[in-house]
Amino acid sequence: MTIDLCCRGDTEVAQPQSGGSPGCLRRLQRLLKARPTMLLRDGQVRHAALRRAPVAESEIRQAARSHGAGDLSELAAVVLGTDRSLSVIPSDRLGDASSLIDVLDHAG
Incomplete structure (x- = not known):
């Protein structure tokens, strides 16, 4: 099963086969790339x-x-x-x- 991330308002949610948007992907990358x-x-x-x-x-x-x-x-x-x-x-x-x-x- 593939799990994609999609955005709903200000919240990111994992859903099977949701086809997340490019904007949502950028938000996820910011969350995952911690900075000092x-x-x-x-x-x-x-x-x-x-x-x-x-x-x-x-x-x-x-x-x-x-x-x-x-x-x-x-x-x-x-x-x-x-x-x-x-x-x-x-x-x-x-x-x-x-x-x-x-x-x-x-x-x-």
């Missing part, structure tokens, strides 16, 4: 990103402590990886920030 997410930038917590991510602000502080940072303002970035790991980049190690090019940033 910026949780902190230039010492400032991205609260909009935290609301979308399964991470508490206390986890950001714990990751900072684990990397020897006593002050969040010492950090250039904390990134939630697709595997739910937290990457901590100190300000003095940011360089040209090329490692952050693919990171989704919900400022705010």
Whole structure:
């Protein structure tokens, strides 16, 4: 049996032999292609990103402590990886920030 994905309003549903639309396929690809997410930038917590991510602000502080940072303002970035790991980049190690090019940033 073949299962296709089709869209109904804002919801994707799996149905046998439904013949999903191209727009629906794009939505599914966005759902399946996880991207790393910026949780902190230039010492400032991205609260909009935290609301979308399964991470508490206390986890950001714990990751900072684990990397020897006593002050969040010492950090250039904390990134939630697709595997739910937290990457901590100190300000003095940011360089040209090329490692952050693919990171989704919900400022705010």
